[in-house]
Amino acid sequence: MDLTSYAELAVQLVNMGNELKDPFSLRALLEETGRTEAAARLTRRDIDALCELRDELAGVFASAADGDDADAVERLNGLLVRHPVHPQISGHDGQPWHLHLTEGGRVADALAVGSVMGLASVVTRLGVDRLGICQASPCRNAYLDTSSNRSRRYCSERCASRANVAAYRARKRGA
Numbered sequence: 001m002d003l004t005s006y007a008e009l010a011v012q013l014v015n016m017g018n019e020l021k022d023p024f025s026l027r028a029l030l031e032e033t034g035r036t037e038a039a040a041r042l043t044r045r046d047i048d049a050l051c052e053l054r055d056e057l058a059g060v061f062a063s064a065a066d067g068d069d070a071d072a073v074e075r076l077n078g079l080l081v082r083h084p085v086h087p088q089i090s091g092h093d094g095q096p097w098h099l100h101l102t103e104g105g106r107v108a109d110a111l112a113v114g115s116v117m118g119l120a121s122v123v124t125r126l127g128v129d130r131l132g133i134c135q136a137s138p139c140r141n142a143y144l145d146t147s148s149n150r151s152r153r154y155c156s157e158r159c160a161s162r163a164n165v166a167a168y169r170a171r172k173r174g175a
């Protein structure tokens with residue numbers, strides 16, 4: 001399992017907002033990210049559970065963006081308790097033996113374990129400040145800062161250029 005890709009999934013779940021309630025949107029996201037088996041097994045109950053998870057993950061990003069590391073970590077620790085890992089060694093498709101964090105069970109559980117472990121891995125390897133909220137208001141999308149100089153402030157190129165245009169106009173008005 002690639003934990004960074006699961007940390008990205010956490011970001012994608014948070015940023016789906018209410019679209020997460022739409023099974024077609026969530027199924028499309030899972031398929032786009034190579035999780036076709038999960039997409040096929042997705043149920044209404046999974047979606048309800050993932051909506052709750054989304055709110056909790058959003059809380060982690062909000063605390064991290066506020067610079068409240070202790071609160072972000074406390075929230076993640078709470079999620080780790082509620083979504084315990086059941087690791088299994090797996091070998092398939094000609095790959096060497098590797099760890100799967102969750103086997104079988106519900107789709108929502110597998111995605112929750114992955115997202116939470118993904119964020120825990122980013123926080124412990126790179127730092128809480130790698131989790132952020134887009135600075136181009138009114139956008140409140142979450143992002144993962146994997147840049148080498150921790151310079152990321154926006155969720156997307158689109159928001160970055162929107163913020164640049166706004167700053168340029170503000171400077172012009174001020175001049």
Ligand SMILES: [Zn+2]
Nearest residue numbers: 001090098100
């Ligand atoms: Zn595998």
Ligand SMILES: [Zn+2]
Nearest residue numbers: 134139155159
């Ligand atoms: Zn944004």
